[in-house]
Amino acid sequence: MKYRSIQTRLITFMLAVTTIPLLLSLLITFTHTRESVKEQTVDENVRLIYQGATNLMNYLRGIDRASLSVYSDPHFLRNLALDPDNHRVVAELYATLQAIQTGTQDVHQIYLHNQLTGQSTQISSNLPRREFRQAPYRKIEEFGEGNTAIEPVHQVHSYGFPPRPADILDFEVITFYRSITNVPAPDQYALMAIDVKLDSILAICDQLYAKGEEALYLIDSSGSIIYGPDPQQRGQALDDPELMDVIAQAERGYYDGKDAMIVYEKLDLPYAPWTLVKQIPHQTLYKHSTELTSINAIIAILALFIVIFGTLWISIRITKPIKQLTTYMNQVKTGRLDVNIDVTSPDEIGILSRRFRTMMDTINNLILREYRLEIANKTNQLKALQAQIDPHFLYNTLQSIGTLALQHNVPRIYSLLSSLANMMRYNMRNSEGKVTLQDEINHVRLYLELQKQRFRDQLEIIWDVDPESLTTPVPKMILQPIVENYFKHGMNTHAGVGRISISTRIAENGRLIVVIENNGASIEEAELASICGKLETAFHHPDRNDAGEDSIGLLNVYMRLNLYSNHHAELTIENAEPHGVKVTLDIKPQESEQ
Structure with a gap:
């Protein structure tokens, strides 16, 4: 009976239909991923090594072309046969060799042995030297056949000349040899040796593999290492008989060795029978496939546990009373x-x-x-807050208009009265809790026009309004109280022209940013901290109203902003440099709060 229960059957069935497909999927995925990664990696590295070999050949061909430039000099071959004590002959030979040295990348020095006169010449960054010898310092036959050959990596030397204090001999070079003949005659007139620094070769090879994860070798036909991941290996023989046998059978290719995938490419140059060899360890080659398989295995194990516990839970709960x-x-x-x-x-x-x-x-x-209920409470709070707007500016405005009326009988009085009437009409629109930013800007313009009449040239107003921000809905009467604070507390008519700037923009996150800045008196640090503390209290406890007379306008604006934006608005106040006050409103439009 135990093995015929619904619980046992359900668990057996769920384990069977889950475990078998998961294991098959893991096996197939692992095999397919390994082969795909292997094929992709081989293709990429074959192309990479081919490009590296091409770059090396182009570099060596550049040195070869530089050595051939002696044939372009109509006087060079002739000078080889002239009197070696002739200063003009010596100067022309020096000039040709120095042109090769300075015009070819990475050339350290050039050695020339004149077979006709027995004169050996060395050209380096120091002064050139020469002396008479029976034979050249090296012979081209020691390194290859034909008119050109390359000596593998070796320590730089001075070609038998006495060392000088300024000589630098603590680095390695390769030497390019060229036999200079009187073409088409095969007789050798001179032997030229060009010592080339390894900088460009190393730079090309460094780009062909990931250090620490892969290995790259540049070897010559005898297996001597020209470049390797370890600089100490240069000049030593590569200890890999299997690799040397494979390289001897083909110009390029790849094979899967015991511990790594091997990709190689030979340089198609008769005087540089070099081979680029890249070793990709299996651990690196299959790294991503192993990681993917491990992740799939973890997911499969977690899925099995979920299936087991889910099956147990469902089978137990199915017997409970409905x-x-x-x-x-x-x-x-x-x-x-x-x-x-x-x-x-x-x-x-x-x-x-x-x-x-x-x-x-x-x-x-x-x-x-x-x-x-909350909306009703907010409406009541809003009406109470709107009633707190300080009408102090109205007295000063009327006084300015009356003074103007006594002094001048001009239409300007009518304009000012119209501005005042429009402001009063705007204030009395109590049925509108929200207006557009355009309405608020217009209201502030009217207010500042009246203040401009009062202060005349002592007041400068700067506007920077983004047209895209003007349609944003905002609570009514949030800008004028902030602007009014400047005239109540910050403006000093004896300190030069007062300046107030108002800028608006829409931020990248869709929020409305309004900045009101003036150059009046700054707020004392203690008082500024007190005002910021009251704003923080108003944010967390909107039912409390312990603001003093000086900060009631800011608190009024801040509380109404949060009432309308459901506490998604920010008001910051700070001192401007060198003096003045900067107030920033950061408002999240209500229509985006969905």
């Missing part, structure tokens, strides 16, 4: 939202769905009622 769900849902309906409903089955899902809908209706009704 009627218990009705009791739970009735408790939820009465308001006990923390009831732990611990019954699930196919039949009970239908009952749970209907009961859940009933419960959500109750919750939604409660939330809707609370939301309406």
Whole structure:
């Protein structure tokens, strides 16, 4: 009976349909991924090594072309046969060799042995030297056949000349040999040796492999290492007989060795029978496929545990009484939202769905009622806050208009009265809680026009308004109280022209940024800290109103902004440099709060 139970059958079935496909998927994925990674890596490295070999050949051909430039000099071959004590002959030979040295990349020095006169010449960054010898310092036959050959990596030397204090001999070079003949005659007139630094060769090879993960070798036909991951290996023989046998059979290719994948490419140069060899260890080659397989294995194990525990949980819970769900849902309906409903089955899902809908209706009704109460409270708070706007500027404005009326009988009085009337009309639009930023800007313009009449040349106004920001809805009367603070507390008519700037823009995140800055008196640090503290208190406790007379305008604006934006607005106040006050409003438009 135990093995015929629903629980046992369900667990056996779930394990079978889960484990077998997962294991097959892991095996197939692992095999396919390894082969795909191997094929892709080989293709990429074959192309990379081919490009590296091409770059090396182009570099060596450049040195070869530089050595051939002696044939372009019509006087060079003739000078070889002339009197070696002739200063003009010596100077022309020096000039030709120095042109090769300075015009060819990485050339350290040039050695020339004249077979006709027995004169050996050395050209380096120091003064050139020469002496008479029976034979050249090296012979081209020691390194290859034909008119050109390359001596493998070796320590730089002075070609038998006495060393000088300024000579630098602590680095390695390769030497390019060219036999200079009187073409088409095969007789050798001179032998030229060009010592080339390894900088360019090393730079080309460094780009062909990942150091620390792969290995790259540049070897000659005898297996001597020209470049390797370890600089100490240069000049030594590569100890890999299998590789040397494979290289001897083909110009390029790859094969899978015991511990690494080998990719090689020979340089197609008769005087440089070099081979580029790249070793990619299997650990590096299959690194990503192993990681992917490990991740898949972890996911498969987690899936198995989930299947096992899920099956156990479902099989145990399926035997519980269905009627218990009705009791739970009735408790939820009465308001006990923390009831732990611990019954699930196919039949009970239908009952749970209907009961859940009933419960959500109750919750939604409660939330809707609370939301309406909150809106009503906010409306009452807003009306109370709007009534706190300080009308102090009105007295000064009327006084300025009256003084102007006594002094001048001009239409300007009518304009000022119209501005004042429009401002009063704007203030009395109590039915509108929100306006566009354009309305607020227009209202502030009217206010500043009146103040401009009052202060005349002592007041400068700067506007920087982004047209895209003008349609943004904002609470009414948020800009004028901030501007008014400047005239109440910050403006000093004896300190030069007062300046107030207003700028608006839409930030990248869609928020409205309004900056109001003046050059009036700065706020004392203690007072500024007090105002910031009151703003913070107003944010967390909007029902408290402990603001003093000096900061009621800012608190008024800040509280209304948060009422309308559901606490998604920011107001910062700081001192400007060298003096003045800067107020920044950062408002999240209400329509984006969905």
